[in-house]
Amino acid sequence: MRMALAVAASLVVLSACGGTAVTGSGSGQPKPSGKVGEVLTLAQPAAPKTLDPTKETTSDRFYAALAYQPLIVQNSAGDLQPGLALSWHYVGTGNMTFVLALRPNVKFSDGSALSAQGVVDHFSYLVKAAGQQAPLFAGYEFAATGPLEVTVRSPKPDPDLGKHLSQNFVAGDIVSPTGLSDPAKLGGATFGAGPYQIDAAQTVAGSQYTYVPNPNYYDKAAVHWKKVVVKVMLDPQSTLAAMQTGQVNLSLGDQGTVPAAKRAGLTVTSAPQLVVAVTLADRGGTLVKPLADVRVRQALNYATDRASIAKALYADSGAPTMQLSVPGSAGYDAALEHTYPYDVTKAKALLSQAGYANGFTLDLFTTTGGGLNLVTQAVAQQWGKAGVTVKVNEISNASAYRTTVLGEAKAPAFTSNFSVPVAIEGSYLYLPNALYNPFRNADPVLQKLYNQSAVASPEAKAGVDKQIMAYLVQQAWFVPIVSQDLYYYASRNITGTTTTPTSYVSIYEVQPAT
Known part of the structure; x- marks a missing residue:
């Protein structure tokens, strides 16, 4: 952690x-x-x-x-x-x-x-x-x-x-x-x-x-x-x-x-605050053409066995998730957690419909921080079952990692993101000028929803934020995997x-x- x-x-x-x-x-x-x-x-x-x-x-x-x-x-x-x-x-x-x-x-x-x-x-x-x-x-x-x-x-x-x-x-x-x-x-x-x-x-x-x-x-x-x-x-x-x-x-x-902290009698408090996800930054298909097709991005989500990853790598500290928000935070909608059940057959069918029946090769960047490299290896194996060949690129230094995935590589990459308010999340993850949108991809539907959220009353904002999260899940710009607890000992x-x-x-x- x-x-x-x-x-x-x-x-x-x-x-x-x-x-x-x-x-x-x-x-x-x-x-x-x-x-x-x-x-x-x-x-x-x-x-x-x-x-x-x-x-x-x-x-x-x-x-x-x-x-x-x-x-x-x-x-x-x-x-x-x-x-x-x-x-x-x-x-x-x-x-x-x-x-x-x-x-x-x-x-x-x-x-x-x-x-x-x-x-x-x-x-x-x-x-x-x-x-x-x-x-x-x-x-x-x-x-x-x-x-x-x-x-x-x-x-x-x-x-x-x-x-x-x-x-x-x-x-x-x-x-x-x-x-x-x-x-x-x-x-x-x-x-x-x-x-x-x-x-x-x-x-x-x-x-x-x-x-x-x-x-x-x-x-x-x-x-x-x-x-x-x-x-x-x-x-x-x-x-x-x-x-x-x-x-x-x-x-x-x-x-x-x-x-061990619990056995020692320490006060252990926690709450889900982190979301481990793959950011499909090249959703316009500039370098990885298949990612321009929403069916391909959805296929990657279907090909991800989140439950097994959460159980194997996170034990009691993480839960499988399909969205960038955690329970209790802005935009979270429990109904979205049923969008992409693990289904290799469905993933293969979507890839075939998109013209990739024989799969394709994908560079996926990761780092050792937070055990993200272990999650990456698990995902690479799972996507391979659907026909996607993943080449894992591991960079230990966090600064070099960010420079690479947002600079010369601009490739799909693992991130461990804090769940944040939608207005801040858009500025960092998915709006045209967002840090993790290096290709500056724009979407008029998402932008319209985001603009509505920015001026909405607190009561109306909650509903609009859920619409934003639902649209992101539907468009599959990300492959969220696990929501992770943040722990304190006292x-x-x-x-x-x-x-x-x-x-x-x-x-x-x-x-x-x-």
Whole structure:
């Protein structure tokens, strides 16, 4: 699972979940337990390349969220709650103008004050810094329309802007004016308005990051620990051992160590959040002509024995799936899970109807991260039974893998994608300018549905999102195989480690057990 996270973060995107306008005065956190713990120790599978939240990736969100309060807090249930913004709402129709009312009297850890102009300056810097989140805000206009009011105008409908401004996307973690005045310092120090601040004297970059309470934090009751330590631990077995001996209180889990974690008495929480799939990027048949025929793409889906793969390779951590959404997330429709039952005879018939009775040869790229290479080998054998000869190309390095499949190869490839809102999913997977649509294939039916979803009310949007998912399944642009659980391990002396299909464990909710 650790590797699956690394691959997914580098290949696609980390998800979030939405909500409507909210007004409140708290910190966006649950009611405090009334108990302040001495030290909370977290284990993370990778060190951040920088502490600059505008350049950090979403997989580094814990490092950023501790010190940088976001404009909007997304809780573990997926709801959006007040952060540095007390309220927010769209203006007019079309989801293109978004107004935030900022919390008054907020000071950053360095003593500078929160203001609307400071938020505008933060996003100007974020776009120039060209980090992972910068493309999300290309063409967006941020304006200070009052001392504590920020108006955002997007170039196209964006029903999920509130999610983008939460801690799960890092971009909404606001940097202070002092930090922006000397960006070189952002890499090793923190300039946020969050509950903690980095303690450089107790921090060893790449190994251990120590945070202490921010004396200027606006909600003292929400500071649950006297110290938070984040340890970088690359090996799942070492992480489990550290959890068992009490050296670590909270960590990401690994599907291989789940039984041992449960036997050790750890609190194990999980939710389906990842979808392992084959992306048939060349659906226009530019390099692989057969893929232009929907019958061929459907044949590949019929030729995939998802149940046997899930049982053999994922045990209790995965379930067979035929769609890009997981149960409980946007667009998911249980009825779609009956679309492509494993049927080699049906697959052969469709190939014959498309003019490929003798099959064809297909290059399929994969990587070792998350065990995707093992899934690839299983799929190659299954497709072979239908007459499709698969040449497996394995690339271990995740960055090189992405460069290859989106660059010179542009071939069908395995991905481990986080299930995300439809508006974000389209931008990364299937719209004309999507990252995983290197041939820029367009579909007027899909585009029309996507446009409807972008401007729909929350009530109507759910139905349109299901139509989008149904159309993707029918057109078979992907071969979804398994929806996979994301695991967390927690010691018995902490609470607040809930996770759902639409959100992650929120570091703001982790408290000492009463």
